[in-house]
Each structure stands twice: as C-alpha cells, then as structure tokens.
Amino acid sequence: MNLSAREKRRVFLSLLLIIAAILMMYAKLFWIQVAASESYTSRDVNLVKNSVIQRQRALVLDSGRGEIYDRNMESFTGAPQRALVVFPIDQNSWGNIAQIAQLAKLLGIQPNTWVSYMKSLKEPQFWSPSSSVPFRLTKQMEQQLTALSLPYLKIVDRENRYPGNMTAKQLIGYTAQNPERIEAEYAIDLASGKLQLNSKLGESGLEKSFDYWLRGIGETSISYFTDGGKRPLSGLDARLIAPDNPYYPVKLVTTLDKSIQDQIEAFMDSMHIKEGAVVVQDVEQGDVIAMASRPDFNPLQVDLSSSSWSNHALKAIAPGSIFKTVVAAAALEEGVVDEHETFDCEGALGKYGFTCWRKEGHGPLTLEEGYAESCNIVFAKVMQRLTVEQLEKYASKLGLLIDNGWEGKAGTPEKLKQFDQEEAGHLFDARTPIHDEGVLMQTAIGQRDVRVTPLQASNMVVTLLHNGKSLSPRIVQSIRYSTDRVMEDFPVHQLDTEEGSISAKTSRKLLSWMRDVVTEGTGTGLQKAAWHLAGKSGTAQVEIGKQEKINQWFVGYGPVENPKYAVSVVVENVDPSASTKSIPLFKGVMDILAADDNSRK
Structure with a gap:
C-alpha cells in the first residue's frame, strides 16, 4: 500500500507519541519505585536501600555491637x-544417599529427620537440633563436615553475645527488637541502611546506657545465591557481607573485675540466695569492681513480667539499721x-508500740555502744533531739537521696547516666506526716518509708573513707576503638x-564505730574473716502481699588497717524465722577479695 507523504508523517508522529507515552510510563514507574522511594515514608526511610539490604542479609552472623570488657580486658559478652x-x-542438590546418611550421623540424627528438616526449611538457619541456641561445632565435626563438600552447608563464626556462663547479666542488660523505638529514635540510621526494623537495640543495663556507641556501624551477614529453581549458582553460592572499617566494633571497658564477679556470683548461688544484691567498690576511686543481682535471668529469653532482669543493686529498698x-x-x-x-534501753519505749530487737533491753548504752549493738531505743531517743530537716540534710550529705552513679556529657546530646534505671533513695512518702x-x-531505724539502694549503701562507706567527701561511682572507664585508641x-x-x-572527724569516728560492730556488737560473726573487717548490720521488716518478710543487710569495709574495698550486701524478702545470711555473705565476699589481693602480691 502506497502512502502519501502526508500520511507517512501522520504515522511517524503517531509512533513518536506512542514511544513518548511508553517512555513517560517507565519514567513514572522509575520515579515511584526508585527515585521517589529514596524518601518515600513519613520518617524518610529509604525503601530501595532497605529492600536491597534485606535481600542481601540472608542470615546475620554478627550484630556488629561493641564488646563489653572488664578492667583487665576480659570479655563479658563472649x-x-x-x-x-x-x-x-x-x-536434587542435597547430596546423594550416602552423603545424607553420613551428614545425619555427624549431627546425631536419623537421615529421614534431616530430609524432613530440609523440606521445611524456608530461609537460611543456624543448625540447632533441639533449642533456639545454635549448635556449637567441635574441630573434629568441622573437619568432617567440610570433607562432605555439600555446597548448601557453610561453617561460620557466629556472635555468641550472651554465653551460658555469663555473669553480671543484670548490669550488662540485654538487647531486643524494638521497631517503634527504631522509627522514633533512629530514623536516619534506618534510612541509610545501618539499621533495619528488626535490628536489636539495648533495652536495659549497659546495653541500653551505651547503645549509642555499642550499636556499631553494621551487621556481618551471609547470603546464598540460587537461580529460579533454587539451584546453587556456581561461583556465586555464598557471599559474606561485613562492614569494612578497622575501628569497629568498639570496646566498652568497665571497672569490673570478671574474676571477682564470677567468684561472688558462684558464692551467692552456693548460699542459695534467691533475691538480693552485692556491690563491691574500690575505695581509692569509688569504682564498682563487682555488682551482682539475684534472681538470675536469661538475656536470650527475657520475661518482662518478672523482676529477674532488673538490677537489684540499683533498686531502693528498706535499709533497716544501716540507716542508723x-x-x-x-x-x-x-x-x-x-x-x-x-x-537506757528497757526493750520498749512504752508508746507507739516501739520496741528494740532485744526484748529484755540492753540497759544503759552510749551512742557508740548503741550503734555497735544496733539498739533501736537509743536511736529513737536520739531522733527526739533532731529535726526532720537535719535528718534530711545528713542523708543528703551521705548521698542517700540522689542517684550516685556517674553522670556527665560524653559525645551525646543528652547527659549520660552510666547506670540504667538507678533509683534515688528517700526518707518520706508524699503523704507521710513527717513531724x-x-x-x-x-x-x-531505717523503717517506715526509708529506701536506700545497695549502691548508695556501699558508696556511703566510701564517703566516710574519704573523710566525708562523696565520689560518683563509675562502672565504665572508657570506650575504645578496635585499634585500642580511646x-x-x-x-x-x-x-x-x-x-x-560531713566532717573528717565525724567520718573517722563512724568508721571506728563500725569496727566496734565486729569486735563486740552485732557483727562478731566476721571475726574469723581473712581480713580485719568493720561495718554495720541491718534488718528491715517489709510486707510482701500479706506476708511479713525481712531484708538482711551488712555494709562495711576492709581490711581495717588499710581499707581497699567498701562492700554492701543485702538478702531480700527472707522469712523472719530464717537464719542470718547477710553476715556470712559479707564475709565470703571479703574473703574472695582478700584472696585476690594476696594472689597479686
């Protein structure tokens, strides 16, 4: 068919319009799917980058979080x-019958169990026969698995952040997925691909306080490439993806001594301490050397309805007579x-139902003797001479009404608090008739509304040992790059x-009175300790539901001749008829410290 020149031009223009429409359609699709999606959410989340990252990160081997160390560079986080x-x-790529049989034998299962497992497998997984914790390979198993040459099995290094024998768990805390928090606090990192909505953040303890640094710069993952039929692509089967930065992950260097921490927790468990805490501070700088909390908990399976994940060393509870x-x-x-x-103590005051723990009374006592014997009547009569304002003033001077832990600016817009969820103590509730x-x-006598934390109690002793001047306890001394540069x-x-x-004179006098507690008062059970010790006992009555329980305390220092450590221990919610565990616990902790000190000489 012959077309005129005019008709040819019309056909040509029509084709141009069609081509232009197609190009415009592709341009629009490109804009929606690629260009616009660079910031296509209300929080400027880069959808393209995140989708690519999700495709690449088939299985995370290491979160990239910084490691947590003790003061001797021993790792807590495994x-x-x-x-x-x-x-x-x-x-068809699983291997032949003989290979599958040999593999099953190595893994300690039946061949049909392995076949069923492979059929159900939808995404890459760490092999774990019976629990959520990946199976740990021995060197022999690794060699035998490698010899099988099965391309869909890969032996890798996997992050083991919370090993089963880990200690200081409540202090270190745990990580968890928190998509809402990521969207609210880390939109920039989410947009850049440093974080995904399923990334883990620090939710308690040091993991939370230092999450800004510990999060690192990205995960290490492994991907496996197949064709449309799920067949391995030769030369492209497995690919390791990791951040290329020699400075990360960082090292969080604590003031803790892992050996001492481990021994104290083992000792607490040997004493069957169900609930309580131990705090050990270095007298010279006030640094926390050990901080243990019970009950124990599993950071891999956190029950938020339980208090086991909470650090009891930082919780304010009734102190009893240590408040004297x-x-x-x-x-x-x-x-x-x-x-x-x-x-004069006759066992009771005759009003308010106020009694002494010694029903028959102590007879005439000086204030020093009343402190050593922990006489309630002596301190009730002394309180009659003091005002509410005076009591509050000296509780404040000794650091019992504020957070004690290290606070300050440290590379973050907000003030850093090293101790997560530390509570401040108090003397009175809002509605209490304080006069x-x-x-x-x-x-x-440390009852009614009085609340003190074990950290505050040990730091009070440090304050006395520094002639009344209070230090702010550290738990972290530095953050270092992987290269060890600070x-x-x-x-x-x-x-x-x-x-x-308070004055140096009063501080020295109180320290001397603490020695009297051990030599002739309520702490005579400490006389056979490895060091000469000094301190103050306390028993606080508390109610759990409708049951009466007691908190057993002891705070003090040692050795008396050259004080090196201040220690507070508390055994919480004990039956009133139970024998005292706080003094044996204090002795055991001090003996651990004495043995460690001797080993360093």
Whole structure:
C-alpha cells in the first residue's frame, strides 16, 4: 500500500507519541519505585536501600555491637562460636544417599529427620537440633563436615553475645527488637541502611546506657545465591557481607573485675540466695569492681513480667539499721549528744508500740555502744533531739537521696547516666506526716518509708573513707576503638550532694564505730574473716502481699588497717524465722577479695 507523504508523517508522529507515552510510563514507574522511594515514608526511610539490604542479609552472623570488657580486658559478652549454617535449596542438590546418611550421623540424627528438616526449611538457619541456641561445632565435626563438600552447608563464626556462663547479666542488660523505638529514635540510621526494623537495640543495663556507641556501624551477614529453581549458582553460592572499617566494633571497658564477679556470683548461688544484691567498690576511686543481682535471668529469653532482669543493686529498698549511720552522723555533727552520756534501753519505749530487737533491753548504752549493738531505743531517743530537716540534710550529705552513679556529657546530646534505671533513695512518702514523733522513730531505724539502694549503701562507706567527701561511682572507664585508641574517657569525679559533706572527724569516728560492730556488737560473726573487717548490720521488716518478710543487710569495709574495698550486701524478702545470711555473705565476699589481693602480691 502506497502512502502519501502526508500520511507517512501522520504515522511517524503517531509512533513518536506512542514511544513518548511508553517512555513517560517507565519514567513514572522509575520515579515511584526508585527515585521517589529514596524518601518515600513519613520518617524518610529509604525503601530501595532497605529492600536491597534485606535481600542481601540472608542470615546475620554478627550484630556488629561493641564488646563489653572488664578492667583487665576480659570479655563479658563472649567469644565467637563456630556454627553450621544451612541454606534452603532444591532437593536434587542435597547430596546423594550416602552423603545424607553420613551428614545425619555427624549431627546425631536419623537421615529421614534431616530430609524432613530440609523440606521445611524456608530461609537460611543456624543448625540447632533441639533449642533456639545454635549448635556449637567441635574441630573434629568441622573437619568432617567440610570433607562432605555439600555446597548448601557453610561453617561460620557466629556472635555468641550472651554465653551460658555469663555473669553480671543484670548490669550488662540485654538487647531486643524494638521497631517503634527504631522509627522514633533512629530514623536516619534506618534510612541509610545501618539499621533495619528488626535490628536489636539495648533495652536495659549497659546495653541500653551505651547503645549509642555499642550499636556499631553494621551487621556481618551471609547470603546464598540460587537461580529460579533454587539451584546453587556456581561461583556465586555464598557471599559474606561485613562492614569494612578497622575501628569497629568498639570496646566498652568497665571497672569490673570478671574474676571477682564470677567468684561472688558462684558464692551467692552456693548460699542459695534467691533475691538480693552485692556491690563491691574500690575505695581509692569509688569504682564498682563487682555488682551482682539475684534472681538470675536469661538475656536470650527475657520475661518482662518478672523482676529477674532488673538490677537489684540499683533498686531502693528498706535499709533497716544501716540507716542508723545517718542518724549518728547527724547527732555528732549537730552536737545533740555527748559521747559519754548514756541512754537506757528497757526493750520498749512504752508508746507507739516501739520496741528494740532485744526484748529484755540492753540497759544503759552510749551512742557508740548503741550503734555497735544496733539498739533501736537509743536511736529513737536520739531522733527526739533532731529535726526532720537535719535528718534530711545528713542523708543528703551521705548521698542517700540522689542517684550516685556517674553522670556527665560524653559525645551525646543528652547527659549520660552510666547506670540504667538507678533509683534515688528517700526518707518520706508524699503523704507521710513527717513531724509525727512515731514516724520519726521508725525513720531513725531505717523503717517506715526509708529506701536506700545497695549502691548508695556501699558508696556511703566510701564517703566516710574519704573523710566525708562523696565520689560518683563509675562502672565504665572508657570506650575504645578496635585499634585500642580511646574514643571516650570517663574520669573520676565527686558526687554533688548539694548539702556538702560531713566532717573528717565525724567520718573517722563512724568508721571506728563500725569496727566496734565486729569486735563486740552485732557483727562478731566476721571475726574469723581473712581480713580485719568493720561495718554495720541491718534488718528491715517489709510486707510482701500479706506476708511479713525481712531484708538482711551488712555494709562495711576492709581490711581495717588499710581499707581497699567498701562492700554492701543485702538478702531480700527472707522469712523472719530464717537464719542470718547477710553476715556470712559479707564475709565470703571479703574473703574472695582478700584472696585476690594476696594472689597479686
């Protein structure tokens, strides 16, 4: 058919319009699927990059989180373990009958069990025969598996962040997936691909306090490439993807001593401590050397309805008679008591139902003797000479009304608090009639509304050993790059108590009285310890539901001649008829410290 020149031009223009329409359609699709999606969500999440990352990251081997070390560079968060990765592929690539039989024998299962497992496999997995924890390969197994030459099996190094024998769990904390928090706090990292919605963040402990640094710069993962029929692509089957930066992951260097921590927790378990805490501080700098909490918990399977993941060393509870240290300090500083005057204890005051733990009474006691014997009547009578304001002032001077842990600026827009969820102590509840005499008597012996944390209790002893000046305890001393170059440093600094400090004279006197507690008072059970020790006992009555329980405390220091450590221990919610565990626990902890000190000489 012959077309005129005019008709040819019309056909040509029509074709151009069709081509232009097609190009415009592709351009629109490109804009929607590629260009626009670079910031296509309300939080500027890069959909393309995230989708590509999700395709590449078939199985995460290492989260890229920084490691947590003790002061001697011993790791708490575990060394990598060798694990077996299994990739889903077509059945014809599983190996012959003999290979499958040999593989099943190596893994300790039946061949049909392996076949069923492979049929059900939808995505790459670490081989785990009976639990969620990947199977740890021995060197012999690794050699035998490698000899099978099955392309869909890969032996890799896998992050083992929370090993079964890990200690200081509540202090270190745990990580968990938290998509809402990632969207709210880390939209930029999500958009750049550093984080995905299923990435894990620190949810408690050091993992949370130092998440800003510990998160690192990306995960290490392994991908397996197949064709449309799930057959391995020759030369492209497995690919390791990892950040290429020699400075990461970082090292979080704590003040803890792992050996001491391990021994203390083992000792607590040998004593069957179900609930309680131990805090050990270095006297020179106030650093936390050990911090143990019970009950134990599994950071891989966290039950948020339980309190086991919570660090009891940072929780404010009724202190009982260890609080008499504050009353004694106030009485000495304010001059309301003469050192030689005596207070008569007949076992009860006759009003408010106020009694002494020794029903028959102690007879006449000086304040020093009343402290050693932990006489309730002596301290009730002393409290009658003090005001509420004075008591609060000296509780503040000794650091019992504020968070004690290290705080400060450290490369983050907000102030860093090293101790996650540390509670401040207090003397009175909001509705308590604080000027009521009966209330004040109960307060003077550490009952009623008084709450103190084990960390505050041990740091109170450190304060006395520093002539009344309070230090702010550290748990982390520095953050280092992988090259060991220091990224952040956390220097020792004093605790701002607002009210100032107590005098050196009063501090020395109270330390001497703590020695009396051991030589002739309620702490005589410590006389056979490896070191000469000093301290103060405490028993606080508490109610759990409708049951009466007690908290058993002991705080102190040692050795007396050259104090090196301040220690607080508490055994919580014990039956009132049970024997005292706090003094044997304190002795055991101090003996561990003494043995460690001797081993270093």
